[in-house]
Amino acid sequence: MKPWAWHTINSPAPVPGHDPILEASSWVRRFTNLIPKGGAILDLACGSGRHAHFFAQSAYKVLAVDRDIAAIEDAPHPLIEVRSLDLETTEWPLLNQQFSAIVVTNYLYRPHLDQLPAMLMDGGILIYETFAEGNGAFGKPSNPNFLLNTGELLALAARHHLKVIAYEDIYQEQPKPAMIQRLCAVKGRLK
Structure with a gap:
């Protein structure tokens, strides 16, 4: 497999009222120090780019992908490449x-879930956090297609021989009541 090619942009633009450190998920922030320095990060289904900006602020190169990239395009950064991709097509676009x-945070599309471990370099880290079974009791998403089943991320790691560093399948009160499943796993050994 070819490593990800990087293209740079000239200069960062400050984003008024935007603090990537505060906006990034605490789960993502917790494991950032495990990511090999100098490597590229994929922010899958990036939304507004809160994690892409968090990593760029820490000098990581980031590929931020989503179907709608309007929100992240409004805040360019030289270490972030933004691509508009439909992640739910039959053929995996990456x-x-x-x-x-x-x-990956707040996103689930099972038909391509097993593509992710294959995209990790040796020593690469998968950080995943999204809604889980039972979340319908607290609001949206409530469709089972968008909720992880109990142990689903653990099963993904096991199928692809990823070493689990941390895992949670919990109820959280903040920022809103929700059922959340989280995983941090490494392919091979930590570098």
Whole structure:
């Protein structure tokens, strides 16, 4: 597999009222120090780019992908490449790319879930956090297609021989009541 190619932009633009450190998930922040320095990170289904900006602020190169990239395009950064991709097509749009880390929050599309471990370089980190079974009791998402089943992230790690560093399947009160499943796993050994 080919490593991810990087393209740079000239200069960062400050984002008024935007603090990536505060906006980034505490789960993502917790494991950032495990990501190999100098590697590229995939922010899958990046939304507004809170994690892409968090990692760029820490001098990581980031590929931020989502179907709608309007929110992240409004805040360019030289270490962030933004791509508009439909992540739910039959063919996986990120074939033959590799990353030092893949970060996914608040997103689940099972048909391509097993693509993620193959995209990690040796020593690469998968950080995943999204809604879990039972979340419908607290609001949206409530559709089972968008909720992880009990132990689903652990099963993903086991299928692909990822070493689990941390895992939670919990009820959280803040920022809003929700059922959340989280995983941090490494492919091979930590570098």
